[in-house]
Amino acid sequence: MTKTLAPTPEGLASAAHLLSSGELVAFPTETVYGLGGDARSDIAVARIFDAKGRPRFNPLIVHLPDLAAARDIALFDDLAERMAAAFWPGPLTLVLPLRPSARLSPLVTADLPSVALRVPEHPTAQALLRHFGGPLAAPSANLSGKVSPTRAEHVMAGLNRRIAAVIDGGTCAVGIESTILGLTEDPVLLRPGGIPAEALEACLGFPLADAPNCERPAAPGQLASHYAPRAAVRLNAAAPEPGEFWLGFGAGARDADLNLSPTGDLVAAAANLFHYLRQADDRATGCIAVSPIPEKGLGRAINDRLRRAAAPRS
Numbered sequence: 084m085t086k087t088l089a090p091t092p093e094g095l096a097s098a099a100h101l102l103s104s105g106e107l108v109a110f111p112t113e114t115v116y117g118l119g120g121d122a123r124s125d126i127a128v129a130r131i132f133d134a135k136g137r138p139r140f141n142p143l144i145v146h147l148p149d150l151a152a153a154r155d156i157a158l159f160d161d162l163a164e165r166m167a168a169a170f171w172p173g174p175l176t177l178v179l180p181l182r183p184s185a186r187l188s189p190l191v192t193a194d195l196p197s198v199a200l201r202v203p204e205h206p207t208a209q210a211l212l213r214h215f216g217g218p219l220a221a222p223s224a225n226l227s228g229k230v231s232p233t234r235a236e237h238v239m240a241g242l243n244r245r246i247a248a249v250i251d252g253g254t255c256a257v258g259i260e261s262t263i264l265g266l267t268e269d270p271v272l273l274r275p276g277g278i279p280a281e282a283l284e285a286c287l288g289f290p291l292a293d294a295p296n297c298e299r300p301a302a303p304g305q306l307a308s309h310y311a312p313r314a315a316v317r318l319n320a321a322a323p324e325p326g327e328f329w330l331g332f333g334a335g336a337r338d339a340d341l342n343l344s345p346t347g348d349l350v351a352a353a354a355n356l357f358h359y360l361r362q363a364d365d366r367a368t369g370c371i372a373v374s375p376i377p378e379k380g381l382g383r384a385i386n387d388r389l390r391r392a393a394a395p396r397s
């Protein structure tokens with residue numbers, strides 16, 4: 084059962100405690116309800132994808148209480164500082180270069196060298212971030228493919244029994260997601276949202292380029308900067324050929340060099356995926372052979388990422 088918590092000191096303390104244990108808590112922001120998990124915990128972030136039934140590991144927005152906390156996670160140049168000063172707290176998300184020292188789970192950024200950050204204005208989101216004391220990864224709190232929730236009842240309709248709790252903070256005022264501004268290269272509008280592009284342009288002092296497709300940003304595997312293993316990758320390998328590095332899954336892969344989950348737990352496998360791909364790439368002298376992963380639940384997102392890793396390179 085998913086608990087409904089009140090936005091009181093007691094409710095917020097319970098929510099912060101759940102989040103510290105790697106559990107998921109949905110909370111109100113001024114845009115839509117977010118499905119929060121500790122952005123530093125591989126298991127918590129894997130659970131977000133599992134709860135939403137997302138078929139791929141899109142990068143998630145990391146929520147912070149203020150600009151000072153955001154500066155610990157990403158690199159802010161003068162322009163980023165200016166946009167943050169003008170629009171935070173509020174419905175603007177900035178995509179910035181990730182600090183290597185940030186210690187986020189690589190699942191949050193889909194292993195990209197950039198990160199999306201947002202400082203929400205909603206008093207309950209602010210209070211939760213301060214009680215919790217760390218960065219919260221939070222996509223909209225709905226099942227993948229469904230509309231974003233703007234009331235606690237909407238969250239429950241989709242995610243009851245899939246998450247630990249929801250904080251009921253009433254109706255979200257903005258009702259659509261935050262505007263996403265990419266600042267890793269020339270400024271680009273990655274997603275229209277709660278702050279009109281014109282307001283951003285007035286602050287920037289020049290017109291913004293649109294992303295090629297706003298609602299579907301380049302999937303992580305298609306981004307040039309995305310990490311791809313050096314070694315060749317062979318999928319659905321029941322056993323390795325001589326000289327191959329074996330990235331196993333499940334009890335049948337007891338002799339694997341690394342095992343994504345010896346018990347066959349897909350949430351654990353997702354939590355380990357990016358770490359193990361890197362380790363396999365460092366250690367492999369030939370091809371990386373990967374055990375079959377069931378095409379269900381998080382297995383779909385894992386297989387999507389593995390197929391990208393195995394795709395021919397140009």
Ligand code: TXA
Binds near residue numbers: 118178198203
């Ligand atoms: O209003 C909102 O922003 C809501 C509330 C809960 O805060 N959150 C939200 O988060 O919409 P989420 O995780 O669903 O947004 C993910 C989107 C991705 O689809 C992508 O467009 C963008 O954020 N994104 C995240 N990281 C990125 C990155 N490193 N580079 C480019 N785009 C990124």
Ligand code: MG
Binds near residue numbers: 222223231
């Ligand atoms: Mg969404």
